[in-house]
Amino acid sequence: MDLSLNIADGLMLNNPVMNASGTFAYGREFSEIFDLSIMGALIPKALSLGPRQGNPAPRIVEAPCGLINSIGLENIGVDAFLKRELPFLKGFKVPIIANFFGESFEEYIECASRLTVDGINALEMNVSCPNVKSGGLEFGRDKKVLSDLVRMVKDKTTKPIIVKLPPIGGDIVELALAAQKAGADALTCANTFPAMAIDEETWKPTLANYVGGLSGPAIKPIALRFVWDIHTKVDIPIIASGGISSYRDVIQFLLAGASAVQVGSMSLRDPLCFKEIIEGLRAYMALHHIESINDIVGKLRS
């Protein structure tokens, strides 16, 4: 039985399960409860050129079958990551995908160029964080801006580029096509959905930032549809992200056309879920006599 797959040159995964950026910090906490080398790939928290404080608290609130966050891309910055965190992550012999964002074309390009080092296998470009004024979302709303950005970043790095698309703001299929045409190697579909929570007793917003992004099983059916819509139009690999909580969800996303998946919110609730999901996939493939994980991708029956 073979769970391995190839997303791009230099990005071969042992299995299709990775974490989603932003719910994993830089991996140290998870490494205390399970062996990170079981993962398909590791994606540390989104990086910007310099460190960022993020938004004030409260930054997180539960929603039905999910949660709304407005962390605001708090991170230690590219240089501190390369110096302090990457050496630790390299020890796990798992591909590392660095998620990054900028507030301008120049910052995106500079981040990509600094992250083009040994030990980082691919770059995931965040053009879809809904939580900060300049969290990249403006780069992911317009297909012309997005293709210019992808092209410029591709020029500055030899690493495969994965574009993490926003779930709303533009036509996601149009954006996916634009990213592909500009040279993106893969797409992550998608990010959190713009959302809000209000306290009816205090008449105040629950999050200090007023608004945030919804994630978790609540958004899974919508993410599934996005993956399907994009899969029917786009040739590059799709990495699905959106409420995946079990191996059953993974199978569903693979059938819809995803080559791999990211698990985020569920791992906040159950930090051992990665292990359970990967073991579940193995058991499913054994039960259904499926030789290779690739034999599931896009095989939705009519």
Added chain:
Amino acid sequence: MIDTNCHILENRPVAVNTFMLVLEYKKKIDWWPGQFVMLRLTEALDPFLRRPFSILDLGDNRLEILYRIRGRATNMLSRMGKGENLKVLGPLGKGFSMPRDNEEIIYVAGGIGLPPVLALARVLKRGHLILGAKTFREIPMLDRIKDIDGIEIALATEDGSIGEKGTVIPRFEKLVEGFGPGCMVYACGPTPMLKRVSKVSIENGVMCEVSMEERMGCGFGVCHGCTVNTLDGNRLVCKDGPCFDASKIIWRT
């Protein structure tokens, strides 16, 4: 930190809206007062996130948690009974630090801020505990609290139904001013109380540790939801705390 399944041994009301939860906890693991666990109430996906609960006691295969009904999840928890299963992630966070030998100790607890402070008093077995509540009926297990070895207890209730009428602050000020800098303060309770306790401590040159509260996602430091602003920059209540040196906290207005 480990994640383990636990049966409920007891889950009974001990004061108004306040419950004592006892879980069968078979793992051998070190803990210290101020640390907490994240409880998963159901395998179903709603409520989605776990909830943080301070550890009152852990040992002899028992995990004790004292909680108050605050929202949907604690309401659900209060309706669970003996034999039902919970998933417990912990112990988590950084507990209170040790006082110096012979240092006077003041514990201040407001409302359901009692468990971590009570846990510490039970372990250290010396010092003064000031406990504040809205009313007599909100104070859990008063008979047990009164009888902790080596602990002097003072009560304050807003309605004066037991102890001094008003908040814990007047009694606290008197004690701190009496002891002076050679004393250590541990506090947990509502934010206005923590702010006052912290201010009074700092003014008297007294070291004070507060157990902070913030909305949490994960409880183990990965989501960066429960941030608290400190003089050293952003810190996480779940991982860097919940117990912090009060003089480092930048309080939100």
